Amino acid sequence: MENPRVLFVCLGNICRSPLAEGLFRKRASEAGLTVAADSAGTGDWHVGEPPQQQSQDVARVAGFDISDIRARRVSPEDFTRFTHIVAMDEMNERDLASVRLQDGGTAEVARLLSYSALPEKNVLDPYGMSDDAFQKAYAQIESGVEGLLARLRQAH
Template sequence: MNSIIFVCLGNICRSPLAEGIARKIAEEKNLNINIDSAGTGDWHLGEAPCENSVKVARQNDVDISSYRARKVTKRDFEDFDLVVALDDSNYNDLQKLGAKNLVKLGEFGYDGADVPDPYFFNGFEGFLEVYKMVDICVNNIFKIKFEDKD
């Protein structure tokens, strides 16, 4: 595998966190992997990640401040080896759009559970919890899908 895209609803909180964590892991492990994120919705196009996502990422030495929201396209399903949905709703939407190699992030650490939208999950504490979930799952994806098995 050489590429991965993380997809949530608006591409301003969960998927940018996943992208940022993945980029950090790839850099630390000197892996040449194309990493991106997108949303299934289009109402945040061109916007930066939300303030709380930027803050929680920064607290963990991940900089997502320059990322900009975009909508997932069918071309992404050709360009990325692995499409990672952050919850059931995104998974179902991506399936309907024809995504191949589609998985849910929660399958890599939370028994398939959804990564909840932090906007509806206990204020800034929710962003901290979501970051922890995403971090564990993205690290597990890299262990399973991208690291050499010598």
């Protein structure tokens, strides 16, 4: 079976999805899993920009660095390049459906918190909010990433 290739997607690719990408890489490495990970946004407002400083700060405190990630927009080809495309919220998931071509590859598309036992269905979008909002979003992301990794370990 092929190694998982996971794309994390949020709106602008500067808050939630870079955190998910960085945490997923860290935890997969710690678990000895061979995976590929990337992140993207459904919008193009921040293409080429690094993650927001608050996201970088949360990552640094959690023991990983996301400062080298640059925002990009999700593309139809991503549905072929990745085995899993993981949306941060319902709107991102809906937007992904409009990007996917008719013969849009075999990537499994799901919301991150569908892998979590948390009652929430959407990861909070902390853009423009307080540091506490970034911490809450990170806690949700951590729960979803752990669930996703558990599922990938079972499948591989």
